[in-house]
Amino acid sequence: xxxxxxxxxxxxxxxxxxxxxxxxxxxxxxxxxxxxxxxxxxxxxxxxxxxxxxxxxxxxxxxxxxxxxxxxxxxxxxxxxxxxxxxxxxxxxxxxxxx
Numbered sequence: 271x272x273x274x275x276x277x278x279x280x281x282x283x284x285x286x287x288x289x290x291x292x293x294x295x296x297x298x299x300x301x302x303x304x305x306x307x308x309x310x311x312x313x314x315x316x317x318x319x320x321x322x323x324x325x326x327x328x329x330x331x332x333x334x335x336x337x338x339x340x341x342x343x344x345x346x347x348x349x350x351x352x353x354x355x356x357x358x359x360x361x362x363x364x365x366x367x368x369x
Contacts, residue, residue: 298346301338302327309334316340328355 305311311327311334318324325346328335335355339347 295345295347298338298340298344301346301348305336305338309336311336324349328357330355330357 302313305327310329310332312329314326314328316323316325323340325338325340326335327338333353333355334351335353336351337349339349341347
């Protein structure tokens, strides 16, 4: 599971940082509370891309996921979000499997 979270963070850092100016930003605590209460998401992992702490939130129940870009000043920005989240067991994925 930790390997998957690390890979997800690496991929997110590659594609998300340029999108910050176009995303919704707000108080980190309020945004995290909303992800937990409205979407049932919990923090699955985080990493530092040199500018932001990139936090991955997801819900296996609802299938929603969100990547938050956390600034040192307490502001968080949504970098990306989507549906159909699943907790993959990477040890059981066949090489070349597009899933």
